[in-house]
Amino acid sequence: MNDTPRSGDETVRFPMARTCPFHPPPAYEELRRRSPAVRAAYVEDTPLWLITRHRGALQLLCDSRLSTDPRRVGHPFAAMAAHGRQRAGQFIDMxxxxxxxxxxxxxxxxxxxxxxxxRPVIERTAHEVLDEFAADGAADLVGQFGYPFSTRVICHLLGVPAEDSAYFHDCTREMIDSFYDSEKLPLARQKLFDYLDSLVGRSERNPSTDTLIGRLAARQRRTGRPDHDSLVGVVFLLLTAGHQTVANMLSLGTYSLLRHPEQLARVRADPGLWPTAIEELLRFHSIVDWVGFDRVATEEIAVGEHTIAAGEGVFVLGASANRDPEAFLDPDVLDxxxxxxxxxxxxxxxxxxxxxxIARVELEVGYRALFDALPGLTVAAELDDSCFRYEARTFGMSRFPVRWQP
Amino acid sequence: MRVRVLRERCIGAGQCMRAAPEIFGSDESGGVRVESDAPVGDSEAEVLLAVQLCPVQAVLVADG
Known part of the structure; x- marks a missing residue:
């Protein structure tokens, strides 16, 4: 039986914004209790399903009857789907x-x-970035550490020249900010495409095996694949997915650890605990939620007592699954x-x-370098709502003022 | 316990190598390779966790 809203029922509207930096949208708890699959109305009243529990999320994310291809009718992001040349190489949508x-x-x-x-390159980069302001005694960790660090790592990884990293950062920012703007989004996308198009072109003419782009260009010479447009698409995807997420986790995770000084002291005293701590910070913050888990059913799928019909959209609520008490004891507690x-x-x-x-290494290296380089680190001021990106599709901080004893 | 991996399925998520570093290693391309296919003691529990954590169900175990 489908729980299509009956007259008088209140329709679940989606997306929902977070209201607290440390928790998913408050309504998730009730949705998760209600059902493993909840019918909701996405922007412009598109009906789709929300998957709320850990077990169902695991199952559906492995289910080949769900597609990530936004060109399919019924996909939640169908209106924003890239076509033609801009689709090539974007394997997240394949x-x-x-x-x-x-x-x-x-x-x-x-x-x-x-x-x-x-790891050594990532460590060097973290120290480089920290050295630029460690003597100041105060900084904005988002703008002065999280972003420069993660941007330089991904640029190094791919082979984007360091002097272009600021331009590329602005391009991605513009794209992310225009996510719901069907006029601005393609223009912002095009700008980054044009830049990568020429960067990849240069590498294809003269492939250097020192960089990821160069190695893929060399593969193209050897095997004919990936072709130019696909190579541009791969790099586009890796760049845009790879730096904002790490930057957000660095500042949010630091904020959480500062609010739990006894836990921070433990992990600093025994650095072998960092990997476990990082998995918990990733779970607790779940900064990439439904927006990374967009699907459309290609066949009928039963979830509990509900049936997702072919052609219906699905969002797996990763942030809800990560707070499912069936999977994690006291899920709202950071431990x-x-x-x-x-x-x-x-x-x-x-x-x-x-x-x-790579993200796990960046986070461990980043947190450790940060707490080592900035002794006595504390939050500089009461953080108001403007410090958090509540409306952003990937949750994070826009500003994080801190102080320390240089 | 016997451990086997479906290498053609592996996407390089690294979960098995983190969960059971003595059992799973990297091949020349960075994908998974079984270093020791008959785990004992603590390694058995680690392998069972690796089975759960592998996002593409590429880790298989059998009795024996």
């Missing part, structure tokens, strides 16, 4: 088997081993000692975040 080619050729760039190899590894902060299934290995 289903297997088309998708799998890209993941395979990128394992050597984003796998566990590669992330370990990159860096808990085993949070089953969290869905990076998703699950074939589309699980490709940057997970």
């Amino acid at each position: 289903d297997p088997p088309e998708h799998d080619y890209y993941r395979k050729i990128l394992i050597s760039e984003f796998g566990y081993r590669r992330a370990r190899e990159l 860096i000692h808990r085993d949070a590894r089953r969290h869905l902060a990076f998703g699950f299934g074939v589309h699980q975040c490709i940057g997970g290995n």
Whole structure:
């Protein structure tokens, strides 16, 4: 039986904004209690399903009857789907088997081993960024640490020249800010495409195996794939997905640890605890929620007593699944000692975040370097609502004023 | 317990290598390779966790 809203029933409207930096939208708890799948009305009254619980989220994110292709009718983001040249290489929006080619050729760039190899460069970058302001005694951690650090790492990784990183950062910012603006979004997208188009073109004429773009260009010479447009698309995707998320987790995680000084003291005294602490921070903050888990059913799918029909949209609420008491004891409590590894902060299934290995290294290196370089770190002022990006599609901070004893 | 991985399915998420570092390692391309296919003691529990954490169900175990 479908719970299509009957007359008099209050329709669940989506998306919902967060109202607190440390918790998902407050209504999630009630939705999760009500049902594993809840019918909701997305922008412009498009009906779709919200998946609310951990178990259902795991199952559906592995279910090949759900597609991520926004060109399909009924996909929640169908109105914003990229077509033609701008679609090439955007493997996040592709289903297997088309998708799998890209993941395979990128394992050597984003796998566990590669992330370990990159650690020294990531450490150097963190210290470089911190050295620029460590003597000041006060800073905005979002603008002076989170973004410069994560932007420089991803640019280094891909082979975007350091002098272009500010331009690329502005382009992504513009794109993210115009997410719901169907006129501005394609223009913002085009600007970044044009830049990457020429960057990739230069690399294709003269592939250097020192950079990811160069190695993919060399592969193109050898095998004919990925073609130019697909290579541009891959780089576009990796750039836009790879830096804002890390920057947001760096500032939010730091804020959380400062609010739990006893937990911070423990992990600083025993750095072997960092990996466990980071999994918990990822679970607790769940900054990428439904927006990363957009799907459309290609066949009928039963979830509990409900049936998702073919052609209906689905959002998996990662932030709700990560607060499911069936999966995590006292889920609303931050506890860096808990085993949070089953969290869905990076998703699950074939589309699980490709940057997970590197992001974990960036977070560990970033937090450790930050607390080491800025002794006596404290929040500088009462943080008001303007410090948080409540309306943004990826939750984060816009400003994080801190002080320390230089 | 015997451990097997479906390498063609692996996407390089690294979950198995973090969960059971003595059992799972990297092949030359960065994908998964089983270093020791007969875990004992604590490693058995780690492998069972790796089975759960692998996002693409590429880690398989059997009795024996």
